[in-house]
Amino acid sequence: MTPKYHPQEIENKWQQKWAADHIYKVEEHSKRPKFYALTMFPYTSGDLHIGHWYAMAPADTYARFKRMQGYNVLHPMGFDAFGLPAENAAISRGIHPYDWTMKNIKNMRRQLRSMGAIYDWNREVVTCLPGYYKWTQWFFLKFYHAGLAYRAKAPVNWCPRCQTVLANEQVVGEGFCERCSAPVTKKDLQQWFFRITRYAEELLDHSRLDWPERIKIMQTNWVGKSEGAEISFRLKHAGVEEKEIRVFTTRPDTVFGVTFFLLAPEHPLVSRLTTLEHKTEVTEYVVWCRRQTEYERVAVGREKTGVFLGSYVVNPMNGENVPIWISDYVLPTYGTGAVMAVPAHDERDLEFARKFKLPVRTVIAPPGWTGEELTEAYGGSGTMVNSGEFSGLSSEQGYEAICDSLEEKGSGRRTVVYRLRDWLISRQRYWGAPIPIVYCDRCGIVPVPEKDLPVLLPSDAEFRPTGESPLKYCESFVNTTCPRCSGPAQRETDTMDTFMCSSWYFLRYTSPKTRVAPFNHSKVKQWLPVDLYTGGAEHAVMHLFYARFFIKALKDMGLVEFDEPFTRLFNQGTIIYRGDKMSKSRGNVVASDEYVASLGADAVRGYVMFIGPWELGGEWNDRGIVGISRWLNRVWGLVTTGYTSRVVNPGAEREFLHLTHKTIREVTADLEKFRFNTMLSGLMEFSNYLSRVKESGVVSSSLWREAIAYFVLLLAPAAPHLAEELWNKTGHPYSIHNQPWPEYDEELTKEDEITLIIQVNGKLRDKVLVPSSISDMEAKGLALSRDRVKAYINGKKLAMVIYVPKRVVNVVLG
RNA sequence: GCCGAGGUGGCGGAAUGGUAGACGCGGCGGACUUAAAAUCCGCUUCCCGCAAGGGAGUGUGGGUUCGAGUCCCUCCCUCGGCACCA
Numbered sequence: 095m096t097p098k099y100h101p102q103e104i105e106n107k108w109q110q111k112w113a114a115d116h117i118y119k120v121e122e123h124s125k126r127p128k129f130y131a132l133t134m135f136p137y138t139s140g141d142l143h144i145g146h147w148y149a150m151a152p153a154d155t156y157a158r159f160k161r162m163q164g165y166n167v168l169h170p171m172g173f174d175a176f177g178l179p180a181e182n183a184a185i186s187r188g189i190h191p192y193d194w195t196m197k198n199i200k201n202m203r204r205q206l207r208s209m210g211a212i213y214d215w216n217r218e219v220v221t222c223l224p225g226y227y228k229w230t231q232w233f234f235l236k237f238y239h240a241g242l243a244y245r246a247k248a249p250v251n252w253c254p255r256c257q258t259v260l261a262n263e264q265v266v267g268e269g270f271c272e273r274c275s276a277p278v279t280k281k282d283l284q285q286w287f288f289r290i291t292r293y294a295e296e297l298l299d300h301s302r303l304d305w306p307e308r309i310k311i312m313q314t315n316w317v318g319k320s321e322g323a324e325i326s327f328r329l330k331h332a333g334v335e336e337k338e339i340r341v342f343t344t345r346p347d348t349v350f351g352v353t354f355f356l357l358a359p360e361h362p363l364v365s366r367l368t369t370l371e372h373k374t375e376v377t378e379y380v381v382w383c384r385r386q387t388e389y390e391r392v393a394v395g396r397e398k399t400g401v402f403l404g405s406y407v408v409n410p411m412n413g414e415n416v417p418i419w420i421s422d423y424v425l426p427t428y429g430t431g432a433v434m435a436v437p438a439h440d441e442r443d444l445e446f447a448r449k450f451k452l453p454v455r456t457v458i459a460p461p462g463w464t465g466e467e468l469t470e471a472y473g474g475s476g477t478m479v480n481s482g483e484f485s486g487l488s489s490e491q492g493y494e495a496i497c498d499s500l501e502e503k504g505s506g507r508r509t510v511v512y513r514l515r516d517w518l519i520s521r522q523r524y525w526g527a528p529i530p531i532v533y534c535d536r537c538g539i540v541p542v543p544e545k546d547l548p549v550l551l552p553s554d555a556e557f558r559p560t561g562e563s564p565l566k567y568c569e570s571f572v573n574t575t576c577p578r579c580s581g582p583a584q585r586e587t588d589t590m591d592t593f594m595c596s597s598w599y600f601l602r603y604t605s606p607k608t609r610v611a612p613f614n615h616s617k618v619k620q621w622l623p624v625d626l627y628t629g630g631a632e633h634a635v636m637h638l639f640y641a642r643f644f645i646k647a648l649k650d651m652g653l654v655e656f657d658e659p660f661t662r663l664f665n666q667g668t669i670i671y672r673g674d675k676m677s678k679s680r681g682n683v684v685a686s687d688e689y690v691a692s693l694g695a696d697a698v699r700g701y702v703m704f705i706g707p708w709e710l711g712g713e714w715n716d717r718g719i720v721g722i723s724r725w726l727n728r729v730w731g732l733v734t735t736g737y738t739s740r741v742v743n744p745g746a747e748r749e750f751l752h753l754t755h756k757t758i759r760e761v762t763a764d765l766e767k768f769r770f771n772t773m774l775s776g777l778m779e780f781s782n783y784l785s786r787v788k789e790s791g792v793v794s795s796s797l798w799r800e801a802i803a804y805f806v807l808l809l810a811p812a813a814p815h816l817a818e819e820l821w822n823k824t825g826h827p828y829s830i831h832n833q834p835w836p837e838y839d840e841e842l843t844k845e846d847e848i849t850l851i852i853q854v855n856g857k858l859r860d861k862v863l864v865p866s867s868i869s870d871m872e873a874k875g876l877a878l879s880r881d882r883v884k885a886y887i888n889g890k891k892l893a894m895v896i897y898v899p900k901r902v903v904n905v906v907l908g
Numbered sequence: 909g910c911c912g913a914g915g916u917g918g919c920g921g922a923a924u925g926g927u928a929g930a931c932g933c934g935g936c937g938g939a940c941u942u943a944a945a946a947u948c949c950g951c952u953u954c955c956c957g958c959a960a961g962g963g964a965g966u967g968u969g970g971g972u973u974c975g976a977g978u979c980c981c982u983c984c985c986u987c988g989g990c991a992c993c994a
Contacts, residue, residue: 306912307912308911308912308913308988308989309912311911311912311989312911312912312989312990315910315911315989315990316990318990318993320993320994322994341994342993342994343994344993344994345994356994396992398992421992422992423992423994424992424994425992425993425994427993428993428994429993429994432994433994434994435994436994440994441992442992442994443994445992511993511994512993513993631988631989632988632989634989635989635990667913668987668988670987704920704921704931704932705920705921706920706921707921709913710913710914711987712920712921713920715919715920715933717919717920717933717934718919718920718932718933718934719933720932720933721920721931721932721933722932724932724947725931725932727947728947771920771921771922771931771932772921772922772930772931774931774932775921775922775930775931775932776930776931777931778930778931778932779930779931782931849927851926851927853926853927853974853975855974855975856926856973856974856975857975858926858927861927893974894974895974896926896974896975898925898926898975901926901927902926902927902975904926904974904975905974906974906975
């Protein structure tokens with residue numbers, strides 16, 4: 095009696111042996127082509143759950159497949175270890191963020207090892223360790239010296255009751271403080287920015303990237319490029335030195351329809367352009383706007399608000415005086431923070447005009463327009479009317495003519511604006527990489543010299559439940575000397591956005607131990623760019639976008655030689671549980687440890703792959719996991735018990751070879767397309783077939799052994815432990831994971847016989863097994879001679895007979 | 909509102925424009941067992957029929973085609989992203 099399949103035993107055994115033999119240690123010098131297969135590293139939340147397995151097990155299976163195909167594969171793992179939850183744990187449970195994080199890493203590392211992946215643990219990267227964040231700070235300095243980092247005032251979420259800054263995730267519901275439920279407002283703070291907008295145009299170029307279309311679209315929308323014109327409206331207001339206000343518009347052809355002018359309430363000219371009699375009203379409105387929560391301000395369907403300043407600008411095209419209003423629907427951060435309002439052709443402007451009884455003038459006639467007042471704003475193209483010398487032109491011609499005219503007069507020009515804003519990297523938090531800047535009373539802003547890095551996080555900071563950054567009150571940290579003049583100075587107490595850490599970790603994996611630089615240049619040259627990056631689509635416009643920017647900037651600084659980090663991107667779907675994405679913060683995680691303990695890692699790996707297409711994700715349901723487990727047990731029995739050849743049948747052997755090679759072909763194709771679910775069902779079908787052959791014993795023992803070897807090899811990426819054990823048990827040399835991927839024989843995958851489908855008027859009426867070499871004439875003749883078909887013809891006229899080679903005959907009756 | 913993905917048995921899902929429902933779960937029946945679990949075998953889209961067979965069927969309604977789950981148009985629903993961007 096052969097022993098039963100005990101997954102835990104064999105999994106433990108092989109994991110230890112693989113580790114002891116370093117069989118997954120990445121070769122530095124290899125003649126094999128490189129393949130960098132990267133999975134987004136996890137945040138150190140504490141537990142690896144089914145959601146992580148869903149991301150990582152299929153990725154590992156694919157990396158293993160590439161490895162067997164002969165690539166030198168780098169498939170590393172690490173931890174995204176800075177972030178707010180660590181700090182919250184410190185406040186609520188009195189554990190230092192460092193201890194909390196390292197404890198979590200220890201657990202997650204154990205869990206990751208239990209998965210049996212090919213991670214080379216010598217390359218592990220942990221972003222919260224000084225050996226790593228030193229280089230995050232180093233990159234900050236590089237960006238600073240390249241003129242890509244600057245300081246400016248920017249609003250933060252502010253809780254007036256707690257007197258503290260809130261991260262977006264601490265603003266809950268309709269804009270309330272997570273801690274005290276007070277309405278959250280905005281407060282301006284000096285913060286650090288990266289000039290990502292300088293790369294807007296480059297970031298729009300996805301032409302060399304093999305990425306999902308929807309991610310490219312999301313990024314394109316995020317950049318939000320608009321072409322149009324900047325138009326100067328003249329200003330003659332006593333006591334105001336500015337002689338013009340510029341606006342951006344995508345529709346310069348509607349400039350004759352301007353009936354009022356809008357500024358954002360935050361616009362710097364507002365108070366100076368307000369006349370005496372409107373002062374009180376305007377001030378009140380501006381204060382009211384500031385008190386609005388973000389949620390209220392952007393709420394859809396909200397009634398328009400605004401006030402008149404009492405002053406006017408002049409339309410450069412028709413010389414008209416246009417009243418200046420302010421309204422909070424004008425965004426201070428887009429375009430110039432000022433808008434020429436054309437109510438006839440813009441829905442929002444029309445709403446505003448109706449509310450405040452401002453005139454509406456149609457200047458673009460929709461097709462078939464007869465001069466009546468438009469009931470809704472018309473944003474399409476048409477014929478220009480009420481537009482002076484431009485009347486009669488099409489709006490497209492008018493667009494060009496008005497731009498030409500503005501440029502001639504010097505009161506405007508064609509231009510492009512982007513929705514994209516600069517990257518705010520400051521966080522008013524402790525658990526992040528400190529921004530390496532010192533403020534000196536004498537020298538001003540002074541970057542910390544490279545030789546003084548890292549700026550270490552103080553370990554003695556106090557964590558008070560205020561939510562204010564502990565660094566601010568840590569005197570040993572704040573007080574320092576100026577690197578330039580040695581006088582007294584203060585350190586910047588903000589830390590960096592964790593997206594900084596994740597913008598370059600994939601470089602560090604190539605040379606994680608380097609102490610003299612963030613990475614070894616030649617190693618990066620050897621491995622990068624990443625050939626395949628897999629992870630969740632939730633990072634479409636944050637992480638993936640920042641990382642692209644980062645690399646483009648490094649390229650321009652001469653630090654790397656490529657300008658796109660991730661050649662190919664694949665997004666797996668999301669695992670939903672109880673109606674929500676599975677995550678620790680949502681409190682709906684399904685632990686993987688129990689499944690690993692009871693059914694084995696190979697079963698869990700297999701099940702997460704079997705659920706459905708990887709890109710679709712889906713609701714977690716463990717009902718089917720026993721199916722995979724049972725199958726692995728059957729495979730065990732199939733391979734480990736002896737085969738006896740009985741009556742060898744040449745026809746059966748031909749079929750056996752055919753199905754073996756067809757399976758190799760299909761499993762290979764499925765893996766290449768990330769169709770792990772159909773890869774497994776293909777292997778199941780094959781193993782079911784093998785069981786039947788085993789019963790009948792119709793193939794020779796040598797043929798059987800060969801097919802079993804192929805089968806185990808095909809199983810190896812998905813169920814690495816079981817495959818290793820079976821490989822060993824069938825007398826093959828260690829290790830299966832160093833074997834080449836099986837090749838199929840094209841000739842053998844071809845069908846000898848096919849089932850010919852016979853239809854009458856497109857409906858299935860008969861099937862017949864025929865040699866695949868059957869000719870057109872033979873097939874049609876055969877179909878017409880079938881009794882079932884004759885019964886349908888029954889004297890009716892034959893309109894036509896269609897034969898689709900090797901598939902179907904359709905008899906069409908008149 | 910805009911952009912994207914999706915809608916197929918009781919469930920997860922499978923189907924180069926050519927046999928709809930592979931594979932698995934669950935269910936039903938049987939074998940083994942004193943019994944149960946495990947395992948193995950058979951059946952399992954719905955309706956009519958003892959059967960042979962026939963009819964219906966891939967969110968809705970239309971279209972293209974000899975033939976549509978698959979292609980085109982309309983609408984409905986679910987999920988993800990963006991959302992007063994001038």
